[in-house]
Amino acid sequence: MREKLGEILVRKGLINAGQLNEALTLQKEKRKRIGEMLVVLGAVSEEKVYAALAEQWGYDFIPADSLVAKNPNALAIVPEAFAKEHALIPLMLTDTTLTVAMADPDDIVAMDNLEKLSGKRVEAKLASPSAIVGAIENSYEKIRKQGEVTEAIGDLQFFATSDEDDESLVDMSKTAATEDAPVVKLVNLMLQDAINSRATDIHIEPYEDALVVRFRVDGVLMEVMRPPKASHSGIVSRVKILSKLNIAEKRLPQDGRFTVRTPGKEIDMRVSILPLVTGEKIVMRLLDKSGFAFSLTTLGFDEEDGKIFRRWIRQPYGMVIISGPTGAGKSTTLFAALNEIKSVEDNITTVEDPVEYHVPGINQVQTKAKIGLTFAAALRSILRQDPDKLLIGEIRDEETADIAVKFALTGHLVFSTVHANDAPTTITRLLDIGVPPFLCGSVLNLVMAQRLVRRICQHCKVEYEPDEAEMQSLVIDKDFLKGRKFWRGRGCAQCRNTGYHGRTGIFEILEMRRNVRSLVYDNANQDEIRNAALANGMVTLRDAAFKKIFAGVTTSNELLRVTVQEI
Incomplete structure (x- = not known):
């Protein structure tokens, strides 16, 4: 005798007897399928219900993240409207067989029509309806796009x-x-x-x-x-x-x-x-250039980090340094800071290479090394322009660093970037460039390392349980992960089947408190500076990424992509 769906879910530990009884009661009122009622009650996900149905009916189950048409020819013979009407997606076409994923493999009409369309035997597999909808949108969109490319280049074959x-x-x-x-x-x-x-x-x-x-x-x-x-x-x-x-x-x-x-x-x-x-x-x-909104509120700061950053960018003098690799969002953060503090009472000037965004109310200089307008040359001229606040696109040599430090020492606020892996390393990088320790310790207000992680797509976001391999890759105490929730995007048309849409920042903020300044004066190494900063409450990039994971903002894969585990 075939095992009932509810019994399978209870046996697998996906629901308990109480949840099953509640769903059975609701089923009698609504006259709908038991699996649907369990999903409505929030007892179990649709994906897990259909995985259990596949076991009950004896079909292979295709999870959402594997629901991809592996053969464009399979899509070409099944019209998109037909696929939507019958909740199915063609996966593979061989000489003898058309393989499809369906929400209802017992749909006889669909099976008969598929055989007529393909002229081949049809093999059905099971997938959840919402996963199929996303796969249809994504897969057929690719066909439409390729058709546009083919049309555009059709006449080009002559050449x-x-x-x-x-x-x-x-x-x-x-x-x-x-x-x-x-x-x-x-x-x-x-x-x-x-x-x-x-x-x-x-x-x-x-x-x-x-x-x-x-x-x-x-x-x-x-x-x-x-x-x-x-x-x-x-x-x-x-x-x-x-x-x-x-x-x-x-x-x-x-x-x-x-x-x-x-x-x-x-x-x-x-x-x-x-x-x-x-x-x-x-x-x-x-x-x-026209549609970018520079605002600290959209960068991804949590409440505490936002308070710390805002406090230091409003100081009357000193240096705020942001570090990270190319593409980490450093310029965006700096312009968001300037946009927040600018006023008609200040003369704010920037030196950049290149000037990526034009910001009203800020004087921006584009360096041109070919004609001698280097960072250092531009900065020497800016000192005679009565500036209040200065943004230097990047401190990359001793001459630029020397001018920036002198500018900060004479009662001005300086913002800049340095290529370094984390906040403590940023300080030692400035020392390596040639900034004397006593000056470095005196002028720095705040050093912040940052990265960008991809946001989980809200249209296809699902909760899941990480497997053993994923747990091991995170290199963290398993007890720390107990009871934590993990999310990911299963992929849909909105995110081009990537599971991600948009990015947010993770930040490692090192405040220059007295104990840290003393270490810099003594020319301490980055490990000593890091230990002092951690004792002061600094949150590392990796820990900041974990916060985003547990908040359902990003995934463990993103943590592994942009951060390094300290050994």
């Missing part, structure tokens, strides 16, 4: 036989100034898709037998399309024209920029072209 050094191809690109030109369509499609995806970078990478386009979204690269290799030289020429670069030069790196205007947005595109052995690689950085 495939042209050698990439042939002037005819360059002439074609120069005259392809109308929106109807296929190479223009393709580049426009690429740019629009990147903007819609919130991408910060576009990578166009030529390989021996392929051309790959990847977007960096929320700090991680993801492949989005593969145009034909023959379209590569046309794309490069189009980007060079937009950036006012030398089309004929293919041996040397080139840098340029152009602006893209869309409704409500103005995107500054920073272009870098690098010659590879397989052709020229393009990287375009997208900077949204």
